[in-house]
Amino acid sequence: MVKICCIGAGYVGGPTMAVIALKCPAIEVAVVDISVPRIAAWNSDQLPIYEPGLDEIVKQCRGKNLFFSTAVEKHVAEADIIFVSVNTPTKTRGLGAGKAADLTYWESAARMIADVSKSDKIVVEKSTVPVKTAEAIEKILRHNSKGIKYQILSNPEFLAEGTAIEDLFKPDRVLIGGRETPDGQKAIQALKAVYANWVPEDRIITTNLWSAELSKLAANAFLAQRISSVNAMSALCEATGANISEVSHAVGKDTRIGPKFLNASVGFGGSCFQKDILNLVYICECNGLPEVADYWKQVIQVNDYQKSRFVNRVVSSMFNTVSGKKIAILGFAFKKDTGDTRETPAIDVCNGLLGDKAHLSIYDLQVTEEQIRRDLSMKKFDWDHPIHLQPMSPAAAKEVSVAWDAYEAAKGAHGICILTEWDEFKTLDYKKIYDSMHKPAFLFDGRNVVDAVKLREIGFIVYSIGKPLDSWLKDMPAVA
Numbered sequence: 001m002v003k004i005c006c007i008g009a010g011y012v013g014g015p016t017m018a019v020i021a022l023k024c025p026a027i028e029v030a031v032v033d034i035s036v037p038r039i040a041a042w043n044s045d046q047l048p049i050y051e052p053g054l055d056e057i058v059k060q061c062r063g064k065n066l067f068f069s070t071a072v073e074k075h076v077a078e079a080d081i082i083f084v085s086v087n088t089p090t091k092t093r094g095l096g097a098g099k100a101a102d103l104t105y106w107e108s109a110a111r112m113i114a115d116v117s118k119s120d121k122i123v124v125e126k127s128t129v130p131v132k133t134a135e136a137i138e139k140i141l142r143h144n145s146k147g148i149k150y151q152i153l154s155n156p157e158f159l160a161e162g163t164a165i166e167d168l169f170k171p172d173r174v175l176i177g178g179r180e181t182p183d184g185q186k187a188i189q190a191l192k193a194v195y196a197n198w199v200p201e202d203r204i205i206t207t208n209l210w211s212a213e214l215s216k217l218a219a220n221a222f223l224a225q226r227i228s229s230v231n232a233m234s235a236l237c238e239a240t241g242a243n244i245s246e247v248s249h250a251v252g253k254d255t256r257i258g259p260k261f262l263n264a265s266v267g268f269g270g271s272c273f274q275k276d277i278l279n280l281v282y283i284c285e286c287n288g289l290p291e292v293a294d295y296w297k298q299v300i301q302v303n304d305y306q307k308s309r310f311v312n313r314v315v316s317s318m319f320n321t322v323s324g325k326k327i328a329i330l331g332f333a334f335k336k337d338t339g340d341t342r343e344t345p346a347i348d349v350c351n352g353l354l355g356d357k358a359h360l361s362i363y364d365l366q367v368t369e370e371q372i373r374r375d376l377s378m379k380k381f382d383w384d385h386p387i388h389l390q391p392m393s394p395a396a397a398k399e400v401s402v403a404w405d406a407y408e409a410a411k412g413a414h415g416i417c418i419l420t421e422w423d424e425f426k427t428l429d430y431k432k433i434y435d436s437m438h439k440p441a442f443l444f445d446g447r448n449v450v451d452a453v454k455l456r457e458i459g460f461i462v463y464s465i466g467k468p469l470d471s472w473l474k475d476m477p478a479v480a
């Protein structure tokens with residue numbers, strides 16, 4: 001029986017391995033992690049991550065051919081194929097701080113593999129890593145090999161949170177990069193055989209190692225660039241009276257551009273877009289390509305601009321101050337259908353409003369109060385480390401409360417900000433909400449989920465990203 005071990009039981013390791021176990025009953029899959037609480041959660045009824053469809057798969061396979069364990073070394077020693085899906089955060093100190101990827105966790109995993117292995121291994125980069133990382137990993141393994149043969153493959157993951165299971169069942173492509181030697185090609189075929197259990201062969205792309213590593217960074221950079229492009233247009237729409245939904249629709253009808261991923265928003269979040277672009281920028285700089293670095297840096301700068309533009313719009317509309325005013329925040333996750341808050345635009349928006357002395361009442365369907373308080377008090381980039389190694393957060397802001405539903409959050413508020421596109425926010429009883437608020441009652445829709453015409457009929461002053469402005473907002477232009 002082929003044995004697979006995945007180091008890192010996170011948002012990628014957990015779902016990908018659960019799907020491999022489901023689709024390949026003849027393979028034994030062990031997912032290991034240094035975090036004891038995380039593994040305990042994977043072995044419980046309350047999984048550590050929320051992902052539609054994941055519970056059922058884990059229930060079906062756990063204890064049969066899918067195991068979650070903290071016995072990292074034992075499972076690594078027994079495995080034929082080792083996936084490494086550990087954190088690759090942005091460095092916060094030293095050379096490349098604020099841009100380069102911190103490969104501490106990757107390196108320690110590689111050294112541990114070298115220490116405990118007693119048979120030949122295929123080591124698969126599942127984490128997103130800088131191009132050429134495989135070369136460094138090869139060096140660590142070869143210099144400590146004790147005669148054991150290692151083949152390194154790059155097999156980056158393209159799943160998106162909230163649709164992870166769907167994406168894993170029907171991926172647009174699976175990408176496998178390896179050495180162009182006979183042993184390298186043999187390793188590629190071994191991994192290809194795993195995916196071939198459910199992925200059509202024409203969707204499994206094989207390349208050299210560096211193309212696979214760079215394709216992952218490139219794909220995320222292209223996706224994020226699309227959002228920054230549409231968000232930059234949204235600012236121009238507001239200035240001119242154009243409507244971003246109509247512009248996106250018209251632009252996306254061009255088959256060369258396509259309709260997906262063109263929704264204007266308060267800004268993109270998630271654990272990877274910013275981190276991976278910063279990493280790309282650093283690699284460009286290191287390779288003497290400052291113009292290319294500057295080009296990609298703009299994608300992040302526009303995203304930061306979009307978040308601060310939103311905060312400015314809220315404050316300027318409400319008579320240039322939110323000091324002492326209650327603002328309801330609807331949605332804290334970085335997108336709907338996930339409880340993940342990593343790099344969520346809600347953090348920057350909330351901190352911006354708190355900076356102007358607002359009182360916030362926050363409601364999200366999936367994010368816990370503990371997580372919200374932790375996020376609002378953590379330093380930039382500190383979140384992207386194994387949870388037990390994250391710096392302890394200082395006492396959370398007194399001006400923040402967490403509500404159990406949207407109505408409670410909005411009661412007595414002066415304004416509402418919608419920051420995640422949860423479906424629930426489309427069908428709330430906005431008349432009831434309006435009646436419970438201070439007047440004039442403001443609603444700032446950072447995700448374009450509400451019907452602004454209906455809300456205006458109720459009496460709200462509505463701001464929707466990239467849409468023609470209410471006369472109220474026109475009279476109080478936000479300073480960018």
Ligand SMILES: NC(=O)C1=CN([C@@H]2O[C@H](COP(=O)(O)OP(=O)(O)OC[C@H]3O[C@@H](n4cnc5c(N)ncnc54)[C@H](O)[C@@H]3O)[C@@H](O)[C@H]2O)C=CC1
Nearest residue numbers: 008009010011012033034035086087088105127128157386
């Ligand atoms: N979250 C996402 O949607 C995607 C993430 N990625 C990439 O996948 C990688 C992992 O991301 P996530 O799963 O989101 O991170 P995560 O933080 O959810 O999971 C990483 C896990 O690795 C564990 N870990 C760290 N060092 C370890 C070690 N030496 N031994 C054993 N366990 C160790 C941590 O405790 C943690 O549970 C990152 O490189 C990320 O860029 C790629 C595609 C999608």
Ligand SMILES: O=C(O)[C@H]1O[C@H](OP(=O)(O)OP(=O)(O)OC[C@H]2O[C@@H](n3ccc(=O)[nH]c3=O)[C@H](O)[C@@H]2O)[C@H](O)[C@@H](O)[C@@H]1O
Nearest residue numbers: 157158159160161227261262263265268269270272334335
């Ligand atoms: O490497 C990764 O981590 C993953 O990053 C993204 O996936 P994810 O961050 O989970 O979610 P997305 O659906 O891409 O959304 C990212 C952010 O962009 C925002 N977004 C997305 C689409 C859009 O049209 N507008 C928009 O503002 C979302 O609300 C969210 O905040 C990519 O889509 C995945 O392919 C990739 O594997």
